[in-house]
Amino acid sequence: MHLPNPHLGMGTWGMGGTWERDPANIDASIEALRLGLSLGLRIIDVAELYGRGLSEEIVGRAVAEHRPDAYIISKVWKTHLRYEDVLRAADSSLERLGTDYIDLYLVHWPNADVPLSETMRAMEKLVDDKMVRAIGVSNFTPELMEEAQGHLKHTTLTANEIEYNLHARDAEQGIIPYCRAHDIDIIAYRPLAKGALARHTNSVLDELAKKYGKTHNQIVLNWITSQNMIAIPKSSNLAHIKENAGALNWNLEPDDVERLRAA
């Protein structure tokens, strides 16, 4: 099973807090997510970890009236990877999201203290029980993906969510080729390098921005989606959401993708 098009979505780290609950930006975050959905950014990435659950509540409120329009990714934290804990975590996420299914549920980080067989057995049970429609992993090496898939009896890994952007390129060495070879979608987190890419100058980026009539942020997001990966930039700012949505519905030419990679 693959993620839907378009391959540009929204992250939520910081909405409703980061490591703690922080209600300060709830309304602005809901407004930003609703605007993004209306502009075609269907994929929303969240996790039980974010804002200690408050980010999921925000996502739930943002999609409440249009649940089928959204494709929700959530994740189970690495301290909840025992069989019963995975089931409980998913149940709690569903409650906070106010929905009866999660489109894609990921193991957020590996945890060597818990047998992966136990975790994946629980992930598959969630599919059987129709609580989640697809499962995957995040921050997994090729070896761990291989092991995780080996523990699944009748489902396959849909995606691996990893850090990837113009600057963070380690995944090109092993993870990306592995995913391509095994038909696993790649979800690129921190696609804007936490906003740092917008502040960098680079002559190829300048030239391509002129050529396509796009901003630097739109070029760097499109550089990811043009490689058939999913990018999930986070923004709580309406102008930024609009700018990011301007990376939809066009593609960099393959030569330009490679020029940017080399630059």
Ligand SMILES: NC(=O)c1ccc[n+]([C@@H]2O[C@H](COP(=O)([O-])OP(=O)(O)OC[C@H]3O[C@@H](n4cnc5c(N)ncnc54)[C@H](OP(=O)(O)O)[C@@H]3O)[C@@H](O)[C@H]2O)c1
């Ligand atoms: N699986 C994992 O382990 C993992 C790890 C990290 C992140 N993630 C996911 O990936 C998502 C994206 O990563 P991220 O949030 O760390 O970094 P990011 O999306 O690369 O950057 C987000 C930062 O960029 C700013 N920004 C967004 N659009 C902008 C624009 N058009 N112009 C200027 N600034 C802009 C945002 O500020 P404003 O809000 O002010 O626009 C925010 O400070 C996260 O939110 C989370 O859902 C997953």
